[in-house]
Amino acid sequence: xxxxxxxxxxxxxxxxxxxxxxxxxxxxxxxxxxxxxxxxxxxxxxxxxxxxxxxxxxxxxxxxxxxxxxxxxxxxxxxxxxxxxxxxxxxxxxxxxxxxxxxxxxxxxxxxxxxxxxxxxxxxxxxxxxxxxxxxxxxxxxxxxxxxxxxxxxxxxxxxxx
Numbered sequence: 001x002x003x004x005x006x007x008x009x010x011x012x013x014x015x016x017x018x019x020x021x022x023x024x025x026x027x028x029x030x031x032x033x034x035x036x037x038x039x040x041x042x043x044x045x046x047x048x049x050x051x052x053x054x055x056x057x058x059x060x061x062x063x064x065x066x067x068x069x070x071x072x073x074x075x076x077x078x079x080x081x082x083x084x085x086x087x088x089x090x091x092x093x094x095x096x097x098x099x100x101x102x103x104x105x106x107x108x109x110x111x112x113x114x115x116x117x118x119x120x121x122x123x124x125x126x127x128x129x130x131x132x133x134x135x136x137x138x139x140x141x142x143x144x145x146x147x148x149x150x151x152x153x154x155x156x157x158x159x160x161x162x
Contacts, residue, residue, distance in 0.1 A: 002036055007051030008067050010036075033073035041079050053091060067094045074100050107152050 004010065010032040011019065017029065030038070033051075040047035051070055071094060074083045083100050088108035095102045138158055140150045154160050 001048045001050065002040055003050045003052065004032070004036055005052045007033075007053045007070060010051075010069060012069060031069050031073060033070045034076065037073040037077050041077055053088075067091050071095050071098055071100075074098075107148060 013029050013031045013034070016032060016035070036049055040049050051067075053067060071085075074080055074085065075098060077083060080100055085095055085098070085100055085102045086105045086108070087095055087102060089104050089106060092102065092104045138153060140146050140153065
């Protein structure tokens with residue numbers, strides 16, 4: 001599972017090149033979404049890429065491509081026929097003309113605007129990624145406003161530990 005926070009603000013290819021100009025291991029001329037999709041494609045069985053998004057926040061140089069570059073990254077994958085995109089209603093128009101199957105998921109709709117930094121930290125679920133594929137830990141704080149997130153993660157196959 002790969003999680004990209006603020007996915008609408010992912011760097012385009014030009015900004016990746018500028019940011020990583022001294023890093024010979026980074027694939028230049030590719031956007032961050034393209035790199036994430038390539039990482040996922042390397043997993044032989046399956047992989048999930050979760051883009052946590054907000055709208056209207058593409059505010060810095062290199063972020064102007066927005067959510068559309070995620071669509072282009074999946075469509076450009078050698079394994080694009082294996083991908084499935086699940087999107088909240090607000091951003092589904094970005095994916096309408098895609099050849100990749102799209103599912104609109106109303107439960108992914110953002111319901112509440114939070115401006116308090118402490119509250120944002122409390123509302124965030126934590127993800128611990130390990131090198132071993134058998135261990136990815138998601139921690140969802142036991143808050144009523146996160147019940148829907150917890151239920152969704154369990155419904156899509158996340159194992160629940162007490």
